[in-house]
Amino acid sequence: MKNTIHVQRAIHKMTQADLSEAIGVSRQTINSIEKSRYVPSTILALKIARTFKVPVEELFELEESDDR
Amino acid sequence: MKDKQLEKVRKGDFLLLPHYMKWVAILPVLCGIVLFFLKEYQQFLNDDVATSMAGHLILLGFLLIMLSRDKFPDERLLNLRHKAMAYAFIHGMILVIVTPFLTYLLSSLFRSGTELYFMDYGVFSIFIFQIMYLINYWRFKQDL
Numbered sequence: 001m002k003n004t005i006h007v008q009r010a011i012h013k014m015t016q017a018d019l020s021e022a023i024g025v026s027r028q029t030i031n032s033i034e035k036s037r038y039v040p041s042t043i044l045a046l047k048i049a050r051t052f053k054v055p056v057e058e059l060f061e062l063e064e065s066d067d068r
Numbered sequence: 069m070k071d072k073q074l075e076k077v078r079k080g081d082f083l084l085l086p087h088y089m090k091w092v093a094i095l096p097v098l099c100g101i102v103l104f105f106l107k108e109y110q111q112f113l114n115d116d117v118a119t120s121m122a123g124h125l126i127l128l129g130f131l132l133i134m135l136s137r138d139k140f141p142d143e144r145l146l147n148l149r150h151k152a153m154a155y156a157f158i159h160g161m162i163l164v165i166v167t168p169f170l171t172y173l174l175s176s177l178f179r180s181g182t183e184l185y186f187m188d189y190g191v192f193s194i195f196i197f198q199i200m201y202l203i204n205y206w207r208f209k210q211d212l
Contacts, residue, residue: 032144
């Protein structure tokens with residue numbers, strides 16, 4: 001699953017630490033999500049979308065490998 | 069149930085101990101190690117009881133470390149904790165099963181007439197699970 005969190009962070013001029021504080025997780029978790037090493041729960045995905053005021057589909061996108 | 073308790077149950081960390089317990093846990097581990105090495109010099113317990121007690125103190129300490137909450141707990145760490153427990157169980161079991169045969173194989177290389185010997189894995193196997201858990205949990209956390 002691809003995501004555009006780092007792009008949204010840049011648009012909103014937020015660091016990983018800022019975002020982690022806003023949604024109540026560790027900075028390492030944000031880093032893992034951005035690198036697609038960790039797929040967040042629906043709750044966390046919605047919280048991130050709410051922080052950036054965008055729909056969740058704009059943040060996360062399925063890849064071909066996810067269809068297998 | 070109160071809101072705060074419900075929130076803990078939802079997060080899945082209601083069974084975990086406070087973070088500071090990680091440091092409290094050092095005490096039984098140290099006591100166990102000291103007792104193990106100094107058992108011959110004390111007169112209160114016989115050798116077997118002292119060895120067993122030392123083992124159990126170390127197990128208690130590691131259990132407290134395993135069940136202590138992280139400094140900044142979140143869903144990823146909880147996920148890793150569960151993953152580490154699952155891996156620890158599988159790795160520990162494989163090790164317990166393979167060890168007697170591996171020991172037999174290695175010792176028969178150097179000595180003739182070696183017999184296959186299954187030692188009592190009661191305390192030892194639990195210790196393996198705990199060590200495996202801690203190693204896996206640490207390894208997953210490094211994998212950023």
